[in-house]
Amino acid sequence: MANQSEWKKEWGEPVRDLRSLCVRMPGIVRFETTRNQKEGYQEIQAVFRKVYEQAVWMDPALEETREDLSWYLLALSRTIPEVDEEVFDHRMNLVRQYRNTLKRVLPYYGEMRGEEQERIRESIRGACREKILIADKYTAYC
Numbered sequence: 001m002a003n004q005s006e007w008k009k010e011w012g013e014p015v016r017d018l019r020s021l022c023v024r025m026p027g028i029v030r031f032e033t034t035r036n037q038k039e040g041y042q043e044i045q046a047v048f049r050k051v052y053e054q055a056v057w058m059d060p061a062l063e064e065t066r067e068d069l070s071w072y073l074l075a076l077s078r079t080i081p082e083v084d085e086e087v088f089d090h091r092m093n094l095v096r097q098y099r100n101t102l103k104r105v106l107p108y109y110g111e112m113r114g115e116e117q118e119r120i121r122e123s124i125r126g127a128c129r130e131k132i133l134i135a136d137k138y139t140a141y142c
Helices: 004-010 018-034 041-055 063-082 088-111 114-129 135-141
Strands: none
Touching: 018 041, 018 063, 041 063, 041 088, 063 088, 063 114, 088 114, 114 135
């Protein structure tokens, strides 16, 4: 994949553009799943692991971190469905990241700006649709 090294460079250490991650990573994973025999899955896991390590330190009580956390949740909810279910460990690593981050963020949902709330709602709707979350528990956000 010609673009593989480009995206690896773009999402080096640390990953700063979570909006771009949200927009581009689902397509990259789709390509890896359907056309590249999942060769890039390890690198994709590394990118999300780096972001998760950064997100763990982001305090959702702080207004300046909420936008990043909302983009990260949306990126995960859009990317997880593109991961082949046969590669269970890779998929479950992302599911755990999503669930752990959502659990930390939801108590501050009411304090977030409209666009941040919308990204989180969209991520929850997608996660419920994909059976990442139990839909009955999250009806207030759908």
